[in-house]
Amino acid sequence: MxxxxxxxxxxxxxxxxxxxxxxxxxxxxxxxxxxxxxxxxxxxxxxxxxxxxxxxxxxxxxxxxxxxxxxxxxxxxxxxxxxxxxxxxxxxxxxxxxxxxxxxxxxxxxxxxxxxxxxxxxxxxxxxxxxxxxxxxxxxxxxxxxxxxxxxxxxxxxxxxxxxxxxxxxxxxxxxxxxxxxxxxxxxxxxxxxxxxxVVFMARPGGQSQFSVRMTAQQSRHPLVRRAMDEITADPSLPRGTDALSAGLGISARHLARLFRQETGMTPGQYIDAVRVEAAQALLSSDTASVEEVAQQAGFGSSETMRRAFQHAFGVSPTVYRARFRTTAPPSASPVASLPR
Incomplete structure (x- = not known):
């Protein structure tokens, strides 16, 4: 056959x-x-x-x-x-x-x-x-x-x-x-x-995580943590901090931070940053939005803040990440030999 x-x-x-x-x-x-x-x-x-x-x-x-x-x-x-x-x-x-x-x-x-x-x-x-x-x-x-x-x-x-x-x-x-x-x-x-x-995404690089940070909210069992996560993921561009989140939930910032660590292994601030990075990844697929516009829409406030976040997460700048977005290769140089042609 x-x-x-x-x-x-x-x-x-x-x-x-x-x-x-x-x-x-x-x-x-x-x-x-x-x-x-x-x-x-x-x-x-x-x-x-x-x-x-x-x-x-x-x-x-x-x-x-x-x-x-x-x-x-x-x-x-x-x-x-x-x-x-x-x-x-x-x-x-x-x-x-x-x-x-x-x-x-x-x-x-x-x-x-x-x-x-x-x-x-x-x-x-x-x-x-x-x-x-x-x-x-x-x-x-x-x-x-x-x-x-x-x-x-x-x-x-x-x-x-x-x-x-x-x-x-x-x-x-x-x-x-x-x-x-x-x-x-x-x-x-x-x-x-x-x-x-x-009709599938081209640019899910090998080094990208299997997990979406937004899925973590579904795994949290505590209703207050889930509410906080839902607020963050609903609009990452809104200026939020632990104090504002905890006040809206009627608990102290310390208690919210403790709950977050118990449920997710992250602080509220780390979760906010992760959601914003993930939002920026999606926005960088656009050919029309500038890096500065992406930074504003994702909630970073400035391209420099977003650049530092991308360097920490991926080892490359948002501009380099965007350049690699339309390929399947990892956004940073891999020490592992590529497959032979």
């Missing part, structure tokens, strides 16, 4: 092999698959294959059955990119000897090896992540670190690259990683066309 909307087998197209297996998360497979096949519409030459350990169709975790497009014997000898998705019950996946044999064998033939979400556990089980930086879904990161102590687990980033290996966070982060690979192979312009076609 041929590739999925990819270059014809035998051409010089990049062979992209996606492993599928029973109870795999559907979006782990379909998200990157859509990115690569859509890229072919804009000039890429990906020969995309979906394989399973048995060569048969598989049932995903959502109950939908998906078909494979190639058997192992039909794959090219040299694979350009291997992508390994995951399943929530990762122990069952790593205990599947047939699946692990497939992953290990293909990884040895691949120029790039990547994973989505719990797929990192399969790479770790195969020894591919030993001594490397890696990430996975934030909820699974402690389990990855405990089960595979030789892996340098980073629970926060959307995706992590270390040499020829790249691992991504939960489910939709596989789309971010796939866009980054397309950009690496074919440039930012083509990757941007793919992102636009799929």
């Amino acid at each position: 041929g590739g999925v909307a990819g270059a014809a087998p035998g051409t010089d197209g990049r062979s992209m092999v996606i492993v599928a297996f029973d109870q795999v998360q559907l979006l782990d497979v379909s998200g990157p698959l859509e990115v690569f096949t859509t890229a072919n519409r804009y000039g890429a030459s990906y020969d995309v294959r979906v394989v399973s350990p048995t060569g048969l169709d598989v049932h995903t975790s959502s109950g939908l059955r998906i078909g494979t497009t190639s058997r192992l014997a039909q794959l090219p000898q040299h694979v350009h990119t291997l992508l390994v998705p995951g399943r929530r019950d990762w122990q069952r996946a790593t205990a599947d000897r047939e699946l692990m044999s497939l992953v290990s064998g293909l990884a040895g033939r691949a120029r790039r090896v990547t994973s989505v979400c719990a797929g990192a556990f399969l790479l770790a089980e195969a020894g591919i992540l030993d001594g490397r930086r890696a990430t996975t879904h934030w909820e699974l990161a402690p389990q990855l670190a405990t089960a595979y102590p030789r892996v340098r687990v980073e629970p926060d980033p959307v995706f992590v690259r270390d040499g020829r290996v790249a691992t991504s966070a939960g489910v939709t982060a596989g789309i971010d990683l796939a866009l980054a690979l397309v950009e690496e192979d074919h440039g930012a312009d083509l990757a941007r066309e793919v992102a636009r076609q799929l």
Whole structure:
């Protein structure tokens, strides 16, 4: 069988092999698959294959059955990119000897090896992540670190690259990683066309956090903290401080600060700064607003204050961050070698 909307087998197209297996998360497979096949519409030459350990169709975790497009014997000898998705019950996946044999064998033939979400556990089980930086879904990161102590687990980033290996966070982060690979192979312009076609954000850099600071409010159990957070996130541009927030809640500033630390690990001031940085990140995607205007709208008051906040958060200025916004590369120089072309 041929590739999925990819270059014809035998051409010089990049062979992209996606492993599928029973109870795999559907979006782990379909998200990157859509990115690569859509890229072919804009000039890429990906020969995309979906394989399973048995060569048969598989049932995903959502109950939908998906078909494979190639058997192992039909794959090219040299694979350009291997992508390994995951399943929530990762122990069952790593205990599947047939699946692990497939992953290990293909990884040895691949120029790039990547994973989505719990797929990192399969790479770790195969020894591919030993001594490397890696990430996975934030909820699974402690389990990855405990089960595979030789892996340098980073629970926060959307995706992590270390040499020829790249691992991504939960489910939709596989789309971010796939866009980054397309950009690496074919440039930012083509990757941007793919992102636009799929109606997804182009510029979620690998180093960006899996978490939105605004989601923290949903996790807080204390009603006063939630109210304070809601006020801050409703309009970050309003001049607020701990005294004003606590007065509005009818409690002391000290009590509010204590509650914030208990619930979020941050002070109210740190939370305000984080929300403003996040708001500025979104505003910097605009081609019309100046840096000074963004600083005012995000609540920083001046571009210099915003510059200091960005330097602290990302190690770059807002201007440099904006310049990188339309690509998938991290906003600061990474000490980790990029994936080979």
